[in-house]
Amino acid sequence: MASNPPYVHTSGSVTRDMSLVVAALIPAIAVQIWQFGWGVAVNVSVALVVALATEALMLRLRRRPVGVFLGDGSAVVTALLLAICLPPLVPWWLPAVGAALALSLGKHLYGGLGYNIFNPAMAGYVILLIAFPPEMTAWLPPMALREFHFGLGDHLLFAFAGQLPSGLDIDAITMATPLDHLQNSLSAGGTVSEIMTQPAFGGYGGPGWGMVNAMLLLGGLALLATRVISWHVPVGLLGALAVMAGLFHGLEPDRFAGAGFHVFTF
Amino acid sequence: MSSTYGSIVRNGFWDNNPGLVQLLGLCPLLAVTTNVVNGLGLGLATVAVLVLSNITVSLIRSLVPQEVRIPVFVLVIASFVTAVELTMNAFFHDLYKILGIFIPLIVTNCVIIGRAEAFASKNRFRFALADGLAMGFGFTAVLVLLGGMRELLGQGTLLAQAHLMFGEAARGMTLHVFENYRGFLLAILPPGAFLGMGLLIALKNSIDGRLAARAARARRAEKVEGGAEASA
Numbered sequence: 262m263a264s265n266p267p268y269v270h271t272s273g274s275v276t277r278d279m280s281l282v283v284a285a286l287i288p289a290i291a292v293q294i295w296q297f298g299w300g301v302a303v304n305v306s307v308a309l310v311v312a313l314a315t316e317a318l319m320l321r322l323r324r325r326p327v328g329v330f331l332g333d334g335s336a337v338v339t340a341l342l343l344a345i346c347l348p349p350l351v352p353w354w355l356p357a358v359g360a361a362l363a364l365s366l367g368k369h370l371y372g373g374l375g376y377n378i379f380n381p382a383m384a385g386y387v388i389l390l391i392a393f394p395p396e397m398t399a400w401l402p403p404m405a406l407r408e409f410h411f412g413l414g415d416h417l418l419f420a421f422a423g424q425l426p427s428g429l430d431i432d433a434i435t436m437a438t439p440l441d442h443l444q445n446s447l448s449a450g451g452t453v454s455e456i457m458t459q460p461a462f463g464g465y466g467g468p469g470w471g472m473v474n475a476m477l478l479l480g481g482l483a484l485l486a487t488r489v490i491s492w493h494v495p496v497g498l499l500g501a502l503a504v505m506a507g508l509f510h511g512l513e514p515d516r517f518a519g520a521g522f523h524v525f526t527f
Numbered sequence: 528m529s530s531t532y533g534s535i536v537r538n539g540f541w542d543n544n545p546g547l548v549q550l551l552g553l554c555p556l557l558a559v560t561t562n563v564v565n566g567l568g569l570g571l572a573t574v575a576v577l578v579l580s581n582i583t584v585s586l587i588r589s590l591v592p593q594e595v596r597i598p599v600f601v602l603v604i605a606s607f608v609t610a611v612e613l614t615m616n617a618f619f620h621d622l623y624k625i626l627g628i629f630i631p632l633i634v635t636n637c638v639i640i641g642r643a644e645a646f647a648s649k650n651r652f653r654f655a656l657a658d659g660l661a662m663g664f665g666f667t668a669v670l671v672l673l674g675g676m677r678e679l680l681g682q683g684t685l686l687a688q689a690h691l692m693f694g695e696a697a698r699g700m701t702l703h704v705f706e707n708y709r710g711f712l713l714a715i716l717p718p719g720a721f722l723g724m725g726l727l728i729a730l731k732n733s734i735d736g737r738l739a740a741r742a743a744r745a746r747r748a749e750k751v752e753g754g755a756e757a758s759a
Contacts, residue, residue: 354709358711366722388713391712391713391716391718392711392712392713392714393709393712394712
């Protein structure tokens with residue numbers, strides 16, 4: 262089997278690893294759609310389309326074989342990771358801008374797959390957070406806390422036309438994530454035990470949020486079992502978070518939330 | 528002589544551009560270019576200082592002993608910066624307040640001491656004047672370009688607050704390029720300056736690469752033609 266150089270070595274194992282990462286994300290994405298609504302699916306779809314288009318464009322500009330690298334699945338993983346970090350009710354251009362900049366600035370300007378010093382999805386997330394703070398911090402509440410109906414049609418209408426069903430107001434139906442909410446309430450003078458009795462909390466990470474994180478943990482364990490990832494980084498990160506949160510919670514339980522809350526919320 | 532002036536201008540605007548090639552004066556370049564007017568304001572202030580210091584350094588170059596030339600240049604530059612600062616404070620007070628510390632900081636702009644040392648101290652008055660103008664406006668062009676990119680992306684306008692520089696009559700000069708633009712805050716914030724500058728340098732390198740490739744092709748074609756003629 263002789264062929265001409267240059268050879269592309271990576272695609273086989275990269276494709277396998279990326280497919281497994283996508284598979285490991287599916288339960289979490291399904292639960293997130295169930296808990297936070299169809300907006301999650303809209304974000305995922307927009308991010309996927311734009312990420313693949315940007316990947317193809319950048320590969321073309323860099324004169325790399327588009328088909329080979331587009332099929333390795335890495336752009337799909339970036340799109341999914343970015344989309345599930347976004348609030349469920351945002352205009353369509355938010356995931357689009359995020360995915361385009363994640364792939365172009367976060368990945369290909371550094372030399373493409375394997376040369377990027379930051380995780381492209383997280384680079385895209387940070388860019389969005391810096392550029393559009395109001396859109397990025399207003400979350401639709403999970404199912405259990407909703408007093409209104411918000412279907413697929415409503416999500417599509419908001420994402421692509423900016424229209425809300427009559428009688429609903431964006432500031433009234435969105436809220437901060439539990440972590441943001443806790444921080445704001447703490448700086449307003451509340452104590453952790455008081456704040457934790459509010460409906461946004463409860464269970465580990467709050468209704469909805471805790472469930473999504475449990476599914477992500479499950480996916481992570483599956484990736485460990487299939488040896489796609491090694492244990493060092495997740496154990497280091499989550500362990501450090503849990504140890505520090507537990508330590509401070511033990512010292513001053515009124516000012517610092519416990520380890521379980523910190524690990525399971527966002 | 529015209530070729531000398533031509534190469535001075537070419538150096539200032541392209542081949543040896545203080546912003547894109549020498550990467551001098553990056554601190555004010557990145558900090559004030561949140562819009563076109565700020566960039567233009569700082570650029571023109573830099574042009575004034577650079578031209579005046581280049582002329583003065585060139586005129587006194589035979590009087591200044593080699594050993595103390597740097598302190599003398601710094602003193603000359605500091606005097607002109609102070610003069611420009613006071614002038615701006617008097618006539619463009621609002622713009623002066625916006626540009627703030629970056630006006631007095633022109634004194635530390637490496638472009639100015641760099642041109643004094645590398646060019647003005649070794650060249651005649653009229654070349655030093657041309658070099659000051661070319662380098663100054665080359666720097667201003669980058670400031671305006673980067674300011675324009677960041678203003679357009681960041682808030683969808685061009686020449687916002689033009690009245691600070693051109694007087695009340697210029698209020699209408701502001702172009703609202705995109706109507707109802709949401710704004711891309713990142714472009715206005717410091718990361719936008721670094722990203723924009725990186726993209727501008729990349730664009731210049733890419734253009735240079737294309738020009739070099741085209742020149743090489745033209746040379747090859749000439750050679751082949753010449754060879755064909757010789758064999759015929």
